Amino acid sequence: MRNYSKEDIQALEKYHRINLINTISGLKSVNLIGTQGTTVSNLAVFNSVVHIGANPPALGFIMRPLAVERHTYQNIKKQGFFTINQVHKEIYKQAHQTSAKYPADVSEFNACNFTEEWIDDFRAPFVKESHIKIGLTFVEEQLIEFNKTILIIGQIEKIILPNHGVLENGSVDHDALGTMTISGLYNYYNADAAASLPYAKIDKSDYIK
């Protein structure tokens, strides 16, 4: 058994510590965020998208500190629109490649062989190869004082997905759509449905023994 104190963690070799902390809290969503820049479109992989609310529908994600150029951030602030696109088994290697530090005038859509898809009048590019596509408007950002990371909040304006990707109760069938999950920045996992559990109620006979 390993039992690390704060001092033990600090004393770990740098990349060992980064890998440990990046992966310690479990498996995360992995998505491609698409934006429109001044000259080219931008696409970047994120592992921090979280649910913010269902009514009005909103999602959030964490942006690292603005110590270097963050094209996704600049584009969202300038344009007010962004897309969140699913990463599945057939595209995860391409999706990962978007994390390379391309200059601002190179579109990761081109560099990583994705196809920009412009749907209806939505003002940010979707990823044609993703099965689930979400269009959002920027509504809020919160600066985290602790380390200057930023929580970005977007309201959902548009959702596109195949008919067979939605179960009768409205839940997305991530099994059918091959949605992947990620640990840290580069450990990709497949997911297989274990069970959909009923709404938990207080009833002594319901307690799990």
Add this chain to the structure above:
Amino acid sequence: MRNYSKEDIQALEKYHRINLINTISGLKSVNLIGTQGTTVSNLAVFNSVVHIGANPPALGFIMRPLAVERHTYQNIKKQGFFTINQVHKEIYKQAHQTSAKYPADVSEFNACNFTEEWIDDFRAPFVKESHIKIGLTFVEEQLIEFNKTILIIGQIEKIILPNHGVLENGSVDHDALGTMTISGLYNYYNADAAASLPYAKIDKSDYIK
């Protein structure tokens, strides 16, 4: 293909809409958050833990609006300590049961058959049955104006996990530890490692064809 506008989403049957929005952004981490109340310990399942930073090491999670009593929130604000504990294949049904609305004087540890574990002098209870245990101090909260949800930030003070749960490079081996992932509030998935991809570099010969 389904193409929902904001108005289409709003017009969906209420639970269909909630399920769709809760599950649309992919698979999430699933963890048990443990706190110490005035009279009993509290344990609750969360699907919103995100990575905030590796140095200093910090995690965050989303707390729903304080329109009703939130024992986890009250305890964290009062005590300043909380634990994040992994959900794995052997305990996910018990973990899910903690989401039932138990009164403040009932400990979900007892009601859901988990064992409180107090480690060293850390002032919040860990879940003995979890393989990965993280102790944190509360450092910051950010109120999201859009819908009054709250981002809670904690600094990592302590990590406990088995030797075989850490790979040589420091990454946690979630395969070996049976870590689960969740879509929405009740769709639990198993995860199977697909690949750990190398750090993405810009090199035309590296582009994925």
